[in-house]
Amino acid sequence: MPTLGSSFVYAPPQVERTNQGWHMDSLGFDCVIMVSDPDETNGGGFQYFQGTLQEVARICGVAEHEIRTSVGKLGNLPADRIHTMTYQRAGYGAFMQGNMVLHRGEPLRRPAPRSVFVPGFIALDLDYPDVTNWREVRKWNSPSVTNEYLRHRAWRARSFLDDAIATQPFDQPAETYRRSLEAALQEIELALTELGGRRGASAA
Ligand SMILES: [Fe+2]
Numbered sequence: 134m135p136t137l138g139s140s141f142v143y144a145p146p147q148v149e150r151t152n153q154g155w156h157m158d159s160l161g162f163d164c165v166i167m168v169s170d171p172d173e174t175n176g177g178g179f180q181y182f183q184g185t186l187q188e189v190a191r192i193c194g195v196a197e198h199e200i201r202t203s204v205g206k207l208g209n210l211p212a213d214r215i216h217t218m219t220y221q222r223a224g225y226g227a228f229m230q231g232n233m234v235l236h237r238g239e240p241l242r243r244p245a246p247r248s249v250f251v252p253g254f255i256a257l258d259l260d261y262p263d264v265t266n267w268r269e270v271r272k273w274n275s276p277s278v279t280n281e282y283l284r285h286r287a288w289r290a291r292s293f294l295d296d297a298i299a300t301q302p303f304d305q306p307a308e309t310y311r312r313s314l315e316a317a318l319q320e321i322e323l324a325l326t327e328l329g330g331r332r333g334a335s336a337a
Contacts, residue, residue, distance in 0.1 A: 158231025166226030286324035
């Protein structure tokens with residue numbers, strides 16, 4: 134199972150380690166679905182801060198671009214702005230714009246077998262910025278993230294080309310192809326840069 138595309142998150146057995154820390158997600162959209170029985174957990178809801186990215190930066194004293202790489206370092210949030218959503222039963226969840234909502238899994242008050250399933254999503258509209266935070270993700274201890282990164286770049290490159298083929302009219306200047314072609318090329322360049330030395334090795 135890929136890490137960003139979808140993942141299972143298990144609560145550690147030590148209750149003091151179940152505070153995952155306030156954070157923004159490293160991708161645009163995700164759905165947090167409770168898999169285990171919430172009646173068996175004490176705590177373990179879903180908490181979010183009702184406020185903007187700019188407010189979080191101001192309250193926590195960090196730059197906006199640092200928020201998504203400051204997992205575990207954000208705190209001292211005003212209690213009346215924190216909301217706790219409790220899951221009614223297994224199978225219930227929340228869909229969110231994860232890179233814009235400061236949130237965390239509510240820490241457990243006693244050990245419980247809490248697990249959540251988190252499928253991730255990106256915008257299909259290529260005009261929407263690619264907000265995936267690869268600078269953060271590539272540090273994760275997961276064997277699949279590099280392959281996910283390369284697949285993501287390949288998908289975006291193909292999508293830019295598909296878009297050009299589907300929408301560029303024949304009676305317009307050929308120059309109208311430039312934006313799509315350059316965008317596709319940039320995606321491929323980013324992917325090959327990630328492969329680094331292996332690109333040179335295969336070329337030799
Ligand atoms: Fe999250």
